[in-house]
Amino acid sequence: MxxxxxxxxxxxxxxxxxxxxxxxxxxxxxxxxxxxxxxxxxxxxxxxxxxxxxxxxxxxxxxxxxxxxxxxxxxxxxxxxxxxxIAYLPRDRRATGIFPMQSVLDNFAISTVGRDARFGLISAASRLRRYQSYRDRLSISAPRPDAAITTLSGGNQQKVLLARALALExxxxxxxxxxxxxxxxxxxxxxxxxxxxxxxxxxxxxxxxxxxxxxxxxxxxxxxxxxxxxxxxxxxxxxxxxxxxxxxxxxx
Known part of the structure; x- marks a missing residue:
């Protein structure tokens, strides 16, 4: 404390x-x-x-x-x-948090797309590295980054949303x-x-x-x-x- x-x-x-x-x-x-x-x-x-x-x-x-x-x-x-x-994590992840038709990686990176840009183009490698660092820190259990976020348990969906918020630093x-x-x-x-x-x-x-x-x-x-x-x-x-x-x- x-x-x-x-x-x-x-x-x-x-x-x-x-x-x-x-x-x-x-x-x-x-x-x-x-x-x-x-x-x-x-x-x-x-x-x-x-x-x-x-x-x-x-x-x-x-x-x-x-x-x-x-x-x-x-x-x-x-x-x-x-x-x-200031970052905000909403209460109802299904209604106001996740994008159910998108992948785990897309749900993570959607708020910080500009941070992965190189010479005006999105760097897939940079985006993946950022996701992996938060995946490890939060112990996100996901089969692969391109899996649909709806394939994850509720707890892991919540961790992805938290990772998205923390990525805003x-x-x-x-x-x-x-x-x-x-x-x-x-x-x-x-x-x-x-x-x-x-x-x-x-x-x-x-x-x-x-x-x-x-x-x-x-x-x-x-x-x-x-x-x-x-x-x-x-x-x-x-x-x-x-x-x-x-x-x-x-x-x-």
């Missing part, structure tokens, strides 16, 4: 952010090297907060900015978020229920990858429908209720009883 007192630079800052017009605004910071969990009952704002950080939705008020106070970049849309080092990785529908072995591979990324200085924000997962992975947790931030917990205060109590608007 990183020492927050030594994390040198502010990565992302939400200032006076309101998720809806009738919700209380809040401010939050995300720093390099930390894993922040988002919890709450379904539909209470945590997913909307994640999507606002990704540039996919607009807040009712307030701003999302990257960088320090003297060099801020305001995130206004998804394209700007990606261009400035983000500073901030936003994960929307990243272990949903994957087997136990894949979960633990992903947990190790997430911890390794944080140790390298990447910031991660993890929305999970499982409280135990957030407590296992995250350095702090933000709990949402009625589209507002109702609690922030770290250290010993992060426990199942406290998170559930905050989700239901009760004192622990």
């Amino acid at each position: 990183p020492d927050h007192s030594t994390l040198s630079s502010l990565l992302l800052h939400s200032r006076d952010l309101a998720l809806r017009h009738d919700a209380h605004p809040f401010s939050q910071t995300i720093r390099p090297g930390e894993i922040v969990g988002l919890a709450g009952l379904d539909g209470h704002g945590q997913e909307r907060f994640l999507e606002i950080m990704a540039g996919l939705k607009k807040p009712a008020q307030g701003t999302i900015c990257l960088g320090g106070p003297n060099a801020e970049i305001r995130i206004s849309d998804f394209r700007m978020a990606v261009a400035n080092g 983000p500073r901030l990785l936003l994960l929307n229920d990243p272990t949903r529908g994957v087997d136990v072995a894949t979960r633990h591979v992903l947990y190790d990858v997430f911890r390794g990324l944080a140790a390298e200085g990447m910031a991660l924000v993890v929305l999970s429908s499982e409280i135990e997962e957030i407590l296992l992975l995250c350095h702090r947790v933000l709990v949402f209720r009625d589209h507002g931030l109702t609690a922030e917990m770290t250290g010993a205060a992060m426990n199942t009883e406290s998170v559930i109590s905050a989700m239901f608007g009760r004192a622990a």
Whole structure:
């Protein structure tokens, strides 16, 4: 777990952010090297907060900015978020993640085609080398790169989508229920990858429908209720009883 007192630079800052017009605004910071969990009952704002950080939705008020106070970049849309080092892994990989008619390799490389260009042409060798490096890091089990992505298990499809996000070389990785529908072995591979990324200085924000997962992975947790931030917990205060109590608007 990183020492927050030594994390040198502010990565992302939400200032006076309101998720809806009738919700209380809040401010939050995300720093390099930390894993922040988002919890709450379904539909209470945590997913909307994640999507606002990704540039996919607009807040009712307030701003999302990257960088320090003297060099801020305001995130206004998804394209700007990606261009400035924010990657987003969606919740429903089948509906909004994979391209089912494409190969494993094409699904991996579709967001970073320009990185494989040589003299205006796509270098198949460069693209394959990039895929193989992430395949090895994430332990992707695929028969071959040109196999249809639908031939892979759900867990391996999720790993391909994560590889696609990491290929963008983000500073901030936003994960929307990243272990949903994957087997136990894949979960633990992903947990190790997430911890390794944080140790390298990447910031991660993890929305999970499982409280135990957030407590296992995250350095702090933000709990949402009625589209507002109702609690922030770290250290010993992060426990199942406290998170559930905050989700239901009760004192622990």
